[in-house]
Amino acid sequence: MTTIELYPDDVHNQRTIRQGHPSDWVNREGGDYDLVVLGGGPGGLVAAMTAAAGGHRVAMTEQRLTGGTCVNFGCTPSKALIRCARAVHDASRGVEFGFRLDAPPQTDFGSVMDRVRRMRSLSSSGDAVEVVEQAGAEVYLGHTRFTAPNTVEVEGRLLRFRKAVIATGSDPVMPPIEGLRTGEYLTNETVFSLTELPARLVVIGSGPLGCELAQAFRRLGSEVDLVSHSRTLLPNDEPEVGELIGRRFEQEGLRLHLGFTAVRAGAGRLLVQGPDGTRELPYDALLIATGRKANVEHLDLGAAGVHVARDGVEVDEYLCTSNPDVYAVGDATFPQKFTHAAMATARLCIANALDGAHRPARELVIPHCTYTDPEVAEVGLTPRRARDEGVAIDAYRLELAKVERAFIDGEEEGFGAIYTRSGSGEIAGATLVAAHAGEMISELTLAITNQVPLEALANTVHCYPTQAEVFQRIALQYAGPQSVAVAH
Template structure:
């Protein structure tokens, strides 16, 4: 689907109650007074999202003179418009789904139970306000970080202008993150739409909602709003959701959305939007067939683009493009050796944990002559649908493209005792090893708690622990993580078919 420019930076929304006022006071305090600037900063960080905050705090803790520049809100998308608010609403949706399924657990749910959407949004704001305290402007100042609110533009190879205030640096980190990408659909802008930057400002639950895009954000919020009671539709231009994930995992997500009542339109493109009778009318084309539907709101979730515009990178000699973002080497250096980049602005993996890990690399490499490579990281990620889809390492397709022989061990969750007892037996554990060894190449887990389960495999890969060793490690019983041990046991059983095992059996039977 063709894209237009990035979504406009949202204006500061008036506080929605005391909790939202507290969050805004923490992340964007009114009347903030910038400190007198130093003649030169050892590290200047542009962008106070997960990467920028991690780098600034880590460097300041080591006694480095740090300047941190943020033009909108501390915490970035993750705190204010992404991970934290979305997961709080997803948790509410999961509770509603469990209540509707209570009879299967022997509980007598009321015939009618209400849902208070404004109350769920207030809970979300309480959570974001609480978490915002950690990285508040006042806390950063107490740690010795010079915090400047404003728009940063490079004015030279070692200087930045922040709304007319010049700041010099020895090393700089660009961590401006990413912004919502908007589809180029005639009439969409005129009809109005939601993005992740505005959907959490809703005060009234939409009676009907169309989600454009079947990536992680689109699938997560489509399921949540369907569970809230909205008539929810999702349109995706490809034949399966989550196009990066394995087909069986993507199909399970599709099945889960359908069970929750989401109206699914795969291989479909939104070609036109217009207003009619107070509703948004959407034209959908699939396999040459055209259909229309009427909805109250439209949420675009087609992806994100690096936030590089307006930085005047040319003045600093930093190479970039609008799609891939800032060009960096494996040490996260840009074409200007004084300047590094981290997080969504330069990486293909746009996740909070990746942003934070890349920021740690920058602190080591830029300030302490480190030589850590980004390519050495083991990066897990998770889509928080129900069931969740978590992955780490290589997919089978990627391994074969690299001519790496692969053997896969799969355990369905309906063979895991705790998953059966919990009534959460949809999904599987799938672990890939290099054939002939127990070296773990990658894994995909589809389960209700897949995001928690993938961490043990990520740890094993980072520590060089093989699948055979995981089989010998004791796991608490019963847990859903037993699925990982069962996959490891399957690996050990496969070793019994080797010639050496056959010799051992003959020796035992002598």
């Protein structure tokens, strides 16, 4: 069976391992199942526990830690680190709020990372092997592979299934950099093992992970260089979003190298090439954050007759693979590689595979949020997507500086925008840049999912003062003076 190690070997990591991959676990002998789920991350857990709650006999397999990347190497530890960094940053802003510190706040990085590991162990308790078993799914730990269209093997145990779900997640993508050797760089799977703050950190990648951790480490005290072949931060979001976050980063002292490609690394130096020549960046730690790829290479999918596309397992709109008895969810197949997308596709997949729901994945309205400061959240049809799809939209926008709670809190940097299908009040999408955008975007997700028109948003009473008022005020721009709601 796979041996799991987390560094450092402290009480928090020991607890995480005990919960997610007990060393004394003994797999059952195998057998026949209504459903076998490959992968114990968010998608796999939801699929297994939903099916078990429906009365089906379910097995879930996991090679590493239950909870997957999200709990162990992604969402939970990264947000714990970001929260510590934000606390340090807020303390440094005392003059704005009428108080002074005798000295600038000093980071105890060891204590920061101890808290990160403690938060991870607390989070992983909800995804523990024991919890899955209590929910009615039988857990098998170890390497899993298909041996036939309706059979998988886990550490010598054969599991025969009526239906199966591939939920094996994704792995970091490594860029082709000369001299880059395993163990000489960090990824999301190793960065949270740090016990000492890197004096000089170079981050390669300007997507959500790269931006979030670059800002967090800068606030904790590292000198940070961020390198990206893209000419903007967060290139999958609206261009003005990346420009706004870039300005904030530079204000906080991050050095941005946009439009540059990393070509050679070694001996604490990274050589990058860009539009104005080459630059050499010294580093004590190098973090690779250049995207993710589906983790399916080890599954022997050919034995099951499952086709693989460039971006992962090939599925139809109902999440079914080329094998009618095998489905796939989350990062293993879905282009939107978010925890909540994995969970949503898992619920949909079980409804289709076991209950005959026949619901297409395009019905899902999936928001996303990048947890920089300010946060960036988007949902639905944004101008970039509308152009790509040839859809005409109207945009209604308001700067956050015009919302009282935002400037009262000193969080006025940002904006809200709602997009409607051209000539109508049908809400098609939204962009929000705000301190707590991730907490606020669900109102627009709910509206789009349930086809709530913009007039209804204008007529919805919001607490005053709140930053969420930005949505009502934008809606009032559309509804006009005939609306019964009154903006402050």
